[in-house]
Amino acid sequence: VIMMGQAEHSKITTCAYCGVGCSFKAEMKGNEVVRMVPHKDGKANHGHSCVKGRFAWGYATHKDRITKPMIRSKITDPWREVSWDEALTYAASEFRRIQAKHGKDSIGGITSSRCTNEETYLVQKLVRAAFGNNNVDTCARVCHSPTGYGLKQTLGESAGTQTFDSVMQSDVIMIIGANPASGHPVFASQMKRRLRQGAKLIVVDPRTTEMVKSPHVEADYHLKLRPGTNVAVVTALAHVILSEGLEQVDFIAERCDRQSYADWKAFVLRPDNSPEAMEAITGIPAAEMRGAARLFATAGNGAIYYGLGVTEHAQGSTTVIGIANLAMATGNVGREGVGVNPLRGQNNVQGACDMGSFPHELPGYRHISDSIARAQFEQAWGVTLAAEPGLRIPNMFDAAMDGSFMGLYCEGEDIVQSDPNTQHVTAALSNMECIVVQDIFLNETAKYAHVFLPGSSFLEKDGTFTNAERRISRVRKVMPAKAGLSDWEVTIALAKALGYEMPYKHPSEIMDEIAALTPTFHGVSYAKLEKLGSIQWPCNDAAPDGTPIMHIDEFVRGKGKFINTQYIATDEKVTQKYPLILTTGRILSQYNVGAQTRRTENVEWHSEDRLEIHPHDAEDRGIREDDWVGIESRAGQTVLRATVTERVQPGVVYTTFHFPESGANVITTDNSDWATNCPEYKVTAVQVMPVAQP
Numbered sequence: 001v002i003m004m005g006q007a008e009h010s011k012i013t014t015c016a017y018c019g020v021g022c023s024f025k026a027e028m029k030g031n032e033v034v035r036m037v038p039h040k041d042g043k044a045n046h047g048h049s050c051v052k053g054r055f056a057w058g059y060a061t062h063k064d065r066i067t068k069p070m071i072r073s074k075i076t077d078p079w080r081e082v083s084w085d086e087a088l089t090y091a092a093s094e095f096r097r098i099q100a101k102h103g104k105d106s107i108g109g110i111t112s113s114r115c116t117n118e119e120t121y122l123v124q125k126l127v128r129a130a131f132g133n134n135n136v137d138t139c140a141r142v143c144h145s146p147t148g149y150g151l152k153q154t155l156g157e158s159a160g161t162q163t164f165d166s167v168m169q170s171d172v173i174m175i176i177g178a179n180p181a182s183g184h185p186v187f188a189s190q191m192k193r194r195l196r197q198g199a200k201l202i203v204v205d206p207r208t209t210e211m212v213k214s215p216h217v218e219a220d221y222h223l224k225l226r227p228g229t230n231v232a233v234v235t236a237l238a239h240v241i242l243s244e245g246l247e248q249v250d251f252i253a254e255r256c257d258r259q260s261y262a263d264w265k266a267f268v269l270r271p272d273n274s275p276e277a278m279e280a281i282t283g284i285p286a287a288e289m290r291g292a293a294r295l296f297a298t299a300g301n302g303a304i305y306y307g308l309g310v311t312e313h314a315q316g317s318t319t320v321i322g323i324a325n326l327a328m329a330t331g332n333v334g335r336e337g338v339g340v341n342p343l344r345g346q347n348n349v350q351g352a353c354d355m356g357s358f359p360h361e362l363p364g365y366r367h368i369s370d371s372i373a374r375a376q377f378e379q380a381w382g383v384t385l386a387a388e389p390g391l392r393i394p395n396m397f398d399a400a401m402d403g404s405f406m407g408l409y410c411e412g413e414d415i416v417q418s419d420p421n422t423q424h425v426t427a428a429l430s431n432m433e434c435i436v437v438q439d440i441f442l443n444e445t446a447k448y449a450h451v452f453l454p455g456s457s458f459l460e461k462d463g464t465f466t467n468a469e470r471r472i473s474r475v476r477k478v479m480p481a482k483a484g485l486s487d488w489e490v491t492i493a494l495a496k497a498l499g500y501e502m503p504y505k506h507p508s509e510i511m512d513e514i515a516a517l518t519p520t521f522h523g524v525s526y527a528k529l530e531k532l533g534s535i536q537w538p539c540n541d542a543a544p545d546g547t548p549i550m551h552i553d554e555f556v557r558g559k560g561k562f563i564n565t566q567y568i569a570t571d572e573k574v575t576q577k578y579p580l581i582l583t584t585g586r587i588l589s590q591y592n593v594g595a596q597t598r599r600t601e602n603v604e605w606h607s608e609d610r611l612e613i614h615p616h617d618a619e620d621r622g623i624r625e626d627d628w629v630g631i632e633s634r635a636g637q638t639v640l641r642a643t644v645t646e647r648v649q650p651g652v653v654y655t656t657f658h659f660p661e662s663g664a665n666v667i668t669t670d671n672s673d674w675a676t677n678c679p680e681y682k683v684t685a686v687q688v689m690p691v692a693q694p
């Protein structure tokens with residue numbers, strides 16, 4: 001797979017896996033990729049890559065690829081291959097039939113962070129302009145929607161503040177709820193280089209990850225919290241900083257909202273927010289929280305990096321707010337080496353959010369109720385837009401159960417495998433009258449679909465991805481679309497079948513429209529991307545070449561706003577029946593639901609999801625290494641093999657969700673973040689017992 005012959009020509013493109021967004025040279029022989037070589041001029045990766053981007057692209061030509069549109073009247077019928085025209089006409093007629101029967105708001109669309117910016121923009125445009133409602137959502141709902149909410153409220157922009165290179169100026173790095181060694185490997189290598197140069201490291205994680213202790217890394221503090229208590233930790237850290245006078249008084253006075261700071265200070269200094277009071281909640285010795293807070297506040301440039309271990313909680317948005325509070329209180333915003341840095345899981349999570357694929361926001365994070373913003377889009381699109389926010393993904397499932405949401409267009413997202421409480425998801429899908437799935441493989445969601453539209457891999461289309469540092473990079477078509485149409489062309493054809501014309505001839509024209517309608521993208525064009533290689537938004541008259549570091553002179557919202565972070569225990573309680581907490585994550589060689597990496601040689605490195613369990617909990621239950629174990633939660637049950645390890649703490653078990661048969665999301669529950677409905681994947685009360693091999 002690595003060397004399939006001599007290259008004849010090459011194109012520069014962007015990795016389609018994680019939010020680092022590494023730049024690659026795709027070396028080609030005819031229409032076949034020979035190998036992927038990390039691009040030395042790539043500003044996110046500087047010539048480096050990981051095992052996913054470099055070796056795991058073979059899925060694009062895997063025999064499981066579906067290359068013909070298919071339809072069926074009932075999900076129990078066999079699929080029937082049809083022409084593009086027949087499939088799109090059928091899908092459009094079904095959507096219109098459902099709207100005539102159940103109302104205009106009875107259908108909607110889900111787009112994906114796997115899609116390009118241009119594709120995502122088209123899906124939300126299709127829903128708003130052709131469906132006539134705001135029922136559009138993205139898989140960012142289930143990962144970083146709390147980031148969008150929390151950073152917008154506090155700093156004024158729903159995005160990370162830095163470049164990756166900024167970490168080389170950090171004196172102390174705090175990683176909260178993330179394991180970049182597995183999830184963002186190229187950036188983790190850069191971070192480790194800085195740590196070897198002497199930067200200090202604080203890790204807040206319930207598990208002993210590679211970033212806590214490995215041959216190249218040893219954290220100065222590992223705050224090994226109980227899952228679900230992030231808010232208690234960040235509030236206790238703030239308590240130490242304020243009670244010991246370690247805050248940056250001048251920065252706060254000049255840059256932050258005075259009243260909000262006064263209110264927050266009074267809240268944080270309450271005795272019940274001290275590390276000593278929080279010790280019983282978090283499970284972390286108070287002295288460790290005190291030491292970590294002092295280190296972060298006094299070591300110089302302090303940078304915070306966080307991941308889904310922060311966002312996928314009932315208080316995900318509150319923790320994001322708490323992280324922003326910590327950064328502002330210590331003056332760690334607005335220059336190199338500092339900042340608030342969400343590590344986005346997928347290649348285009350940032351872009352999917354930027355492009356208006358949330359039911360309440362138009363492109364550029366403008367609320368749908370903003371009549372001035374709406375009027376701009378109405379004029380450009382020639383329609384009248386609905387002013388009320390539409391349904392979020394979990395609301396779509398609930399509405400399907402009561403018969404008011406009956407048709408779904410789902411592009412590039414396997415909601416059956418990736419969303420929580422699988423039983424609820426499949427029951428909702430079974431209730432719908434028409435589901436249109438657009439994907440490169442017959443994924444788990446396609447089992448419930450009536451129309452399958454074959455998608456195109458990242459090698460088969462032009463477009464752009466936006467990585468975790470707001471960097472917009474080109475995706476270049478290096479081989480013909482296997483199904484004849486690229487994804488952006490399919491959405492345009494579906495809109496046309498619905499009677500709405502989107503007359504673009506190339507994704508560059510879609511980007512021109514995005515730039516015209518989105519203030520933070522006003523200066524972006526394919527010509528400029530060609531010239532600069534990549535651009536970090538905001539890119540406009542004020543910053544014609546983009547913005548590497550945000551909030552330098554003032555916050556996007558003007559004054560930074562402190563918001564109180566009251567810890568509230570999750571409803572997901574451990575009991576005698578469910579005495580352990582299950583938390584979930586990823587491993588290096590696999591990627592998310594594994595649809596791609598399972599179809600590459602990477603599968604040999606990790607061929608199954610396993611349950612990590614602490615030796616004490618294993619011994620209590622008579623579980624040994626490699627034993628099969630049954631895992632039961634309030635939502636469901638599944639069976640995995642056990643790995644007995646001290647990486648997890650007593651009372652906590654851990655698994656990944658890369659294989660559909662492991663059923664990790666059969667056991668996760670419907671609990672979700674209070675502000676955004678991001679699922680609480682990271683906390684599920686379970687019982688684990690040995691079982692016979694299934």
Ligand code: SF4
Pocket residue numbers: 015016017018019020021022045049050051052053054184185186187
């Ligand atoms: Fe791709 Fe992420 Fe690996 Fe870079 S670090 S090669 S973007 S998976």
